[in-house]
Amino acid sequence: MKVDGNWFNERTVKPIPKLLENKEEREVLRKIKKQKIYLLALLLPFILFVIGFEIGPLVAMIKNSFYADNGIQVTIDQYITIFKSKFYLQAIQNSLVISLFSAVTSVIIAVIAAYSITKFSQKIQNRLLMIANMTSNFEGIPLSFSFIILLGNNGLFTLLFSKIGGDVFADFNLYSWTGLILVYIYFQIPLAIMLIYPSYQGIKKQWKEASSLLGGSTLSFWLHIGIPVLLPSIVGTFSILFANSMGAYATAYALVGSNYNLLSLQIASLVASDVALKPQLGSAMGVLLAATMIGAMWFNERMMRRIRRDLR
Amino acid sequence: MNYVTIDQVTKGYENQVVLNDISLTLKKGEFATLLGQSGCGKSTLLRSIAGLEGVDVGRILIDGKDITNLSPRQREVGMVFQSYALFPNMSVFDNIAYGLKMKKVKNIKSKVKNMIDMVDLIGKEESYPHQLSGGQQQRVALARALVMEPKVLLLDEPLSALDAKIRKSLQKELKRIQKELDITTIFVTHDQEEAMTMSDRIFVMNKGKVVQSGSPSEIYTSPVNTFVAKFIGNYNVCNMEVFHKLVRSTELKGNEVAIRPEVLQLVSAGEDSLDLQENWGIKGVIKDVSMTGNVLRYEVETDESAFLVDYLHHRGEMFEQGARVHILVPKKECIIL
Ligand SMILES: Nc1ncnc2c1ncn2[C@@H]1O[C@H](COP(=O)(O)OP(=O)(O)O)[C@@H](O)[C@H]1O
Ligand SMILES: [Mg+2]
Numbered sequence: 001m002k003v004d005g006n007w008f009n010e011r012t013v014k015p016i017p018k019l020l021e022n023k024e025e026r027e028v029l030r031k032i033k034k035q036k037i038y039l040l041a042l043l044l045p046f047i048l049f050v051i052g053f054e055i056g057p058l059v060a061m062i063k064n065s066f067y068a069d070n071g072i073q074v075t076i077d078q079y080i081t082i083f084k085s086k087f088y089l090q091a092i093q094n095s096l097v098i099s100l101f102s103a104v105t106s107v108i109i110a111v112i113a114a115y116s117i118t119k120f121s122q123k124i125q126n127r128l129l130m131i132a133n134m135t136s137n138f139e140g141i142p143l144s145f146s147f148i149i150l151l152g153n154n155g156l157f158t159l160l161f162s163k164i165g166g167d168v169f170a171d172f173n174l175y176s177w178t179g180l181i182l183v184y185i186y187f188q189i190p191l192a193i194m195l196i197y198p199s200y201q202g203i204k205k206q207w208k209e210a211s212s213l214l215g216g217s218t219l220s221f222w223l224h225i226g227i228p229v230l231l232p233s234i235v236g237t238f239s240i241l242f243a244n245s246m247g248a249y250a251t252a253y254a255l256v257g258s259n260y261n262l263l264s265l266q267i268a269s270l271v272a273s274d275v276a277l278k279p280q281l282g283s284a285m286g287v288l289l290a291a292t293m294i295g296a297m298w299f300n301e302r303m304m305r306r307i308r309r310d311l312r
Numbered sequence: 313m314n315y316v317t318i319d320q321v322t323k324g325y326e327n328q329v330v331l332n333d334i335s336l337t338l339k340k341g342e343f344a345t346l347l348g349q350s351g352c353g354k355s356t357l358l359r360s361i362a363g364l365e366g367v368d369v370g371r372i373l374i375d376g377k378d379i380t381n382l383s384p385r386q387r388e389v390g391m392v393f394q395s396y397a398l399f400p401n402m403s404v405f406d407n408i409a410y411g412l413k414m415k416k417v418k419n420i421k422s423k424v425k426n427m428i429d430m431v432d433l434i435g436k437e438e439s440y441p442h443q444l445s446g447g448q449q450q451r452v453a454l455a456r457a458l459v460m461e462p463k464v465l466l467l468d469e470p471l472s473a474l475d476a477k478i479r480k481s482l483q484k485e486l487k488r489i490q491k492e493l494d495i496t497t498i499f500v501t502h503d504q505e506e507a508m509t510m511s512d513r514i515f516v517m518n519k520g521k522v523v524q525s526g527s528p529s530e531i532y533t534s535p536v537n538t539f540v541a542k543f544i545g546n547y548n549v550c551n552m553e554v555f556h557k558l559v560r561s562t563e564l565k566g567n568e569v570a571i572r573p574e575v576l577q578l579v580s581a582g583e584d585s586l587d588l589q590e591n592w593g594i595k596g597v598i599k600d601v602s603m604t605g606n607v608l609r610y611e612v613e614t615d616e617s618a619f620l621v622d623y624l625h626h627r628g629e630m631f632e633q634g635a636r637v638h639i640l641v642p643k644k645e646c647i648i649l
Contacts, residue, residue, distance in 0.1 A: 213384045213457075214410055214456070214460060216411075216414045225402075308401055310403070
């Protein structure tokens with residue numbers, strides 16, 4: 001007897017008693033059920049993992065954010081505190097600006113870089129991707145220290161160039177806003193390349209040929225076909241980069257310590273510093289952080305649907 | 313007089329000659345087919361005409377103008393690919409309108425509407441390629457090329473990805489549209505039956521050369537060499553010495569003899585009223601019988617080689633496997649190669 005999806009559906013949706021009495025068929029049904037339970041059991045550790053480490057903390061964070069500092073009264077005071085504080089609003093604004101700026105810049109660079117990678121031979125493409133893969137994992141404290149060693153006040157390049165006489169880095173301060181953006185962009189680019197590169201494989205050579213036979217230039221091809229086709233991947237990458245830098249903590253901490261007012265740094269100091277622990281306020285800020293990320297994703301999706309109407 | 317001229321075109325990749333000194337001419341409004349096995353250079357020739365590939369030697373002229381060194385967009389040719397190559401982010405309407413927009417012509421809307429009408433896609437204007445069947449997508453691709461009113465339409469195996477039934481109906485429709493617009497067309501296929509039904513003229517290609525050109529019936533009834541004979545009509549091709557032994561006569565001269573399977577006749581071995589005036593007789597045994605729709609195909613084993621014999625499938629008349637027969641070979645149907 002052949003057991004495929006169709007057969008199973010027919011029998012379960014509309015059981016025919018006579019057939020079900022058939023011993024052989026009942027046996028098959030039982031086996032399918034057993035198999036399903038078995039598959040669910042295999043999924044269980046994963047479900048527990050997601051609940052325990054992702055949904056659990058999220059729920060706890062949201063719940064926490066609605067308690068007063070003493071952890072007893074239910075209130076929205078924490079949010080009021082944030083929105084009344086110039087300091088915290090500044091942190092949110094700084095985080096938004098640096099994330100937007102670094103995500104946009106990195107996506108633009110990555111779109112161009114990934115395209116040039118596709119022009120190399122397969123062997124070189126693989127090598128370049130391997131490098132991108134490795135460097136995309138290069139962030140946090142090691143990355144900051146590398147930058148400090150190369151471009152800090154006593155960094156290798158800084159000293160080298162001042163010795164040579166070129167004042168390239170004279171006005172450059174790694175521990176500033178510019179420095180921070182440079183480092184953010186640095187760790188975003190390889191990730192962006194990794195994410196965008198595969199979608200170039202989806203651009204068919206024949207589209208270019210058809211476009212050119214119909215009188216289109218290279219520019220019009222990219223404008224009307226190439227970029228729109230890449231768009232879902234560009235938008236998705238942008239969302240990831242935005243979230244990535246909104247949440248980036250170790251890199252910023254190692255580089256500017258608490259000198260610079262960022263949302264992620266403020267949350268950390270509220271939940272894990274040795275001065276004044278305010279986990280409820282930290283939670284509220286965490287909720288706002290998550291909300292901006294979700295908001296950004298939602299906005300991106302909407303913009304994309306407008307341009308790619310075929311994706312509905 | 314000649315509308316398209318390919319003049320001694322040669323092209324190679326790295327260490328392989330793909331087009332070997334190809335010359336051919338087409339008249340205005342002609343439906344020509346490049347026919348040949350996969351890898352013989354059909355697509356390369358078509359793409360050279362379109363300007364998607366350059367040629368190493370030779371010239372290509374359309375309507376008296378040398379286009380050998382023009383870019384694709386200056387050539388005024390339209391092309392349809394086997395894989396449709398529709399722009400996935402554009403609706404049917406926008407796909408067809410793309411070229412007109414690039415050229416900044418007027419009345420885009422009415423031109424596109426006319427074209428949609430011609431390829432029978434009314435009601436699908438706002439659909440996207442992924443919502444269409446293969447046949448519908450290919451109609452869009454055809455409309456997209458035709459709306460530009462190209463001087464020459466190039467079709468690279470446009471129907472090969474479609475299933476048999478849709479393919480047959482699109483063949484007819486393509487032919488109708490081509491006649492209606494009187495557009496000079498170069499069609500590429502590896503399917504000899506398709507080439508036969510569609511073309512005014514066929515160019516049979518083999519290993520980068522045009523080995524024979526002519527009307528479908530010329531090519532079918534008088535192949536110039538073994539390759540064409542075997543590729544076009546399943547001809548029985550027999551070495552002349554072997555043939556002499558089989559028919560016990562040395563009347564025919566030449567290297568090989570080619571005989572179409574459908575001109576051969578089978579007679580039971582017992583029968584003795586053979587017309588050996590007009591025919592040669594060869595003794596054989598039926599080794600296999602196969603049926604392709606309305607045609608019965610016998611494989612008959614003789615002392616020296618096997619022959620294919622095609623019969624229309626009439627009720628009741630059939631030789632069994634293992635039956636002893638005579639093959640009657642009409643003398644005037646033997647083609648000497
Ligand atoms: N870009 C290319 N580089 C190297 N060889 C190629 C290229 N394109 C086609 N060829 C070779 O040229 C020959 C003819 O190819 P093609 O014109 O596509 O044949 P057809 O369309 O008749 O099947 C093939 O042997 C193919 O391998
Ligand atoms: Mg081909």
